[in-house]
Amino acid sequence: MIDEQPDRPDRYPLALRILHWLRAVLVLGMIWAGWTMTRMADAVPAKFERFYPLHKSFGLLVLMVVLVQIAIRLGSRLPKPQAALPRHEALLSKAVHHAMYGLLVLVPLMGYAMSTTFTQSDGVTFFGIPVPEILPKDDRWFEMFQWLHRVLAYTLLGLIVLHVGGALKHRFLDRDRRADVLPRMW
Helix, strand or coil: CCCCCCCCCCCCCHHHHHHHHHHHHHHHHHHHHHHHHHHCCCCCHHHHHHHHHHHHHHHHHHHHHHHHHHHHHHCCCCCCCCCCCCHHHHHHHHHHHHHHHHHHHHHHHHHHHHHHHCCCCCCEEECCEEECCCCCCCHHHHHHHHHHHHHHHHHHHHHHHHHHHHHHHHHHCCCCHHHCCHHHHC
């Protein structure tokens, strides 16, 4: 329930706040796992026995969380943009959020496409449950999806840095305390 006190900032619905922080932890874990597993030697058993299957499973989980989050957003009353933000910052914030949501869908889809098209892949599972592969095996397509997955993931990481940096700027550097957006997501 949204607090109706006039001195409290308008907050996002509880379900969206929980999903936001859950997704943040999952995505940061995915980035760490991606960096770790791609730097491991192929001879290390954990690379293909643990890291890749878990990375795929958590990638699908991120996709599901984001799709649920989008559905809830579409059916919820969301807070109005912070009136204290300069217009250019409000527009940048909106653009970054839209781009992040797009990438939070596209990056897992490119990972799925990459895994299903690779001729050496054992397939995709969701925590041990096989996921149907709808794309044909083709290493040329795999290379394209691999490139897209990497580029889009690094783009998402850049937007995450911008997102966190913006929230911290509003929290600690802006003179107008009403520009602080963080309480809306706590």
